[in-house]
Amino acid sequence: DVKVTQSSRYLVKRTGEKVFLECVQDMDHENMFWYRQDPGLGLRLIYFSYDVKMKEKGDIPEGYSVSREKKERFSLILESASTNQTSMYLCASSRAEQYFGPGTRLTVT
């Protein structure tokens, strides 16, 4: 059974903190994605990666960075968390069909 896991289901951080969200997939997929999901706005792409050490900006990359040192792991970094980054963060991997992780609900206070 295919699996995408995320490091936390719920996370509470303070404004200005550095936040790491980790995503691991066990399907040997080249493509990995980070999305955020907000009411009324749907899913929006933050960053994606087609291969190890490769990254591409999505639609809303401002305030975020990513790291992909190994094929199975794709990390999303909030360098200095702000309250407008409170959201549900979803990771996905794909070769064709996308497989999603369970999501991390991040609250920045």
Place this chain on the structure above:
Amino acid sequence: KNEVEQSPQNLTAQEGEFITINCSYSVGISALHWLQQHPGGGIVSLFMLSSGKKKHGRLIATINIQEKHSSLHITASHPRDSAVYICAVDTSGSRLTFGEGTQLTVNP
């Protein structure tokens, strides 16, 4: 205007009813995806299609490339079908653009 438009935004049905959710898009695509999201956040891929029709159990997805339109049908709906259904189009290299979703509630 969004590149992917879904209708309706909200849908309430009685158990057993036939349900249709529509998706229209305005860009060239290589594939269209239908996704399901239950309360709690998990998203599951239901279908990926680039032409014609696919069926899985009580779910049927169709796409008309010329009209840039897809439909998701649920036959004999059940309360466990209650979820958000999301249409997404693949415009290049697995990069998806999403509709806002349709909240389906099936009452017993």
